[in-house]
Amino acid sequence: MRQEHDILGIFEIPEDSYAGIHTFRAMENFAISEYKIDEDLIKAYGLVKLACMRTIDEEGEQETGNSKQKAVEQACEEMAEGKLNQYIVVDALQGGAGTSLNMNVNEVLANRALEILGKPKGSYDIISPLEDINKYQSTNDTFPTAIKIAAIYKFKKLEKAVIELQEALQEKEKEFSDIVKIGRTELTEAVLTTLGKEFSAYAEAISRDRWRIYKCEERLRVVNIGGTAIGTGLGAPKEYIFAVIENLRELTGIGLARAENLVENTQNADVFSEVSGILKAHATNLIKIANDLRLMTVLKEVKLPPVQAGSSIMPGKVNPVIAEMVGQIGLKILGNDVIISHATALGQLELNHNMPLIAFTLLESLNLLINTNKIFVQKCIKGIKANEEKIKEQLHSGTAILTALLPKLGYEKLSEASQKIKETGKSVKEYVLENNWLSEQEFEELTSAQYILAL
Numbered sequence: 001m002r003q004e005h006d007i008l009g010i011f012e013i014p015e016d017s018y019a020g021i022h023t024f025r026a027m028e029n030f031a032i033s034e035y036k037i038d039e040d041l042i043k044a045y046g047l048v049k050l051a052c053m054r055t056i057d058e059e060g061e062q063e064t065g066n067s068k069q070k071a072v073e074q075a076c077e078e079m080a081e082g083k084l085n086q087y088i089v090v091d092a093l094q095g096g097a098g099t100s101l102n103m104n105v106n107e108v109l110a111n112r113a114l115e116i117l118g119k120p121k122g123s124y125d126i127i128s129p130l131e132d133i134n135k136y137q138s139t140n141d142t143f144p145t146a147i148k149i150a151a152i153y154k155f156k157k158l159e160k161a162v163i164e165l166q167e168a169l170q171e172k173e174k175e176f177s178d179i180v181k182i183g184r185t186e187l188t189e190a191v192l193t194t195l196g197k198e199f200s201a202y203a204e205a206i207s208r209d210r211w212r213i214y215k216c217e218e219r220l221r222v223v224n225i226g227g228t229a230i231g232t233g234l235g236a237p238k239e240y241i242f243a244v245i246e247n248l249r250e251l252t253g254i255g256l257a258r259a260e261n262l263v264e265n266t267q268n269a270d271v272f273s274e275v276s277g278i279l280k281a282h283a284t285n286l287i288k289i290a291n292d293l294r295l296m297t298v299l300k301e302v303k304l305p306p307v308q309a310g311s312s313i314m315p316g317k318v319n320p321v322i323a324e325m326v327g328q329i330g331l332k333i334l335g336n337d338v339i340i341s342h343a344t345a346l347g348q349l350e351l352n353h354n355m356p357l358i359a360f361t362l363l364e365s366l367n368l369l370i371n372t373n374k375i376f377v378q379k380c381i382k383g384i385k386a387n388e389e390k391i392k393e394q395l396h397s398g399t400a401i402l403t404a405l406l407p408k409l410g411y412e413k414l415s416e417a418s419q420k421i422k423e424t425g426k427s428v429k430e431y432v433l434e435n436n437w438l439s440e441q442e443f444e445e446l447t448s449a450q451y452i453l454a455l
Helices: 021-029 039-058 067-080 099-116 129-133 139-175 195-220 238-252 262-267 270-298 321-345 355-379 388-397 400-409 411-424 428-434 440-446 449-454
Strands: 002-006 009-013 180-185 188-194
Touching: 002 021, 009 021, 021 099, 039 067, 039 099, 039 139, 039 238, 039 355, 067 099, 099 129, 099 139, 139 195, 139 238, 139 262, 139 270, 139 355, 180 195, 180 388, 180 400, 188 195, 188 400, 188 449, 195 270, 270 321, 270 355, 321 355, 388 400, 400 411, 400 428, 400 440, 411 428, 428 440
Parallel strands: none
Antiparallel strands: 002 009, 180 188
């Protein structure tokens, strides 16, 4: 064991631990959820710390090339590469606006750098988590900056997954373009459409999601790094404040910009509410599409790919489980958006103390949507088959087809015919041809996919 101290006293730490006293106190205080810190957030934190260390070196405050500086930068690089993830052990839900995570990062980087130098962990007189690793920084600026970087990385992944969904829906639009079917409003027959048109509507909705998600990087790219405590830049040289963003931009590959008003960017978290709203919009589209597919299976218009047995007691039962899962994830995203909206609104004065909850919930939503889109495409959309025989049967046994004949026969005549058809049990086509209202060729033209698509 080794002894470490803080303002509250002394704490016994396992000798080989990369974490220190601040991390261990946080583990005791916030043994709450067992939610892990997101891997992209750890990566982003490593890059933030690396940018800070390089900027300090460039400003001449560290001797370029010295072993201490090299060790610290190597530790930061390892964190950015995911090599130190197992040592970030604080609960994702914590008090202190993220200070516990920042200190966990600082202690792991300090002790890993000491290890690289061949020094015992806890030798903070050589490399200090606070004096060295956290120099010119605060949780107030490093944590929100890391959240935004992590979120941008995930939005890029989500955009790719949404593009795959859009393209899969467009393929189905082409595949089903000639299949005429009954369109429904308020769950009852309305007019003729095509199965392809239905899927084109889904593809268009997802296309809007794709554009909204693409624009999220613009909303998140403005960061408050260099603002230190509450955006004042307290303790940091002006040269460092202006230079650190340049290093961070280069390291992340993201077009980051330093906020012109660091105080404002530190206290206000509304940008997270804004992008969460965009995720909510995407979730509503996913719920709508998933529920429509379930309805179409009940109507026997489409067949969803079977992926698992549906019952422990009913042999042969197969359920639309992927569509059900998509709907449930959509509801989870709607709930997460409520949490984020309240958490951003309840920030107070110069800082939002709810940043850990915002970080966890936003990144959780992104992870869920990335995975859901991928599974929806691979396990459901690509394997959808049209039940053309059933669609045609419903088409000719229903009255929606009457609307297609309006241009030739008029509303009054067709209203009267609809009653007669119900009484006789004949199909629309049979009734119309028997009464010589149309020739068979005219009937087929008015109810063809080509005619409907031309409208």
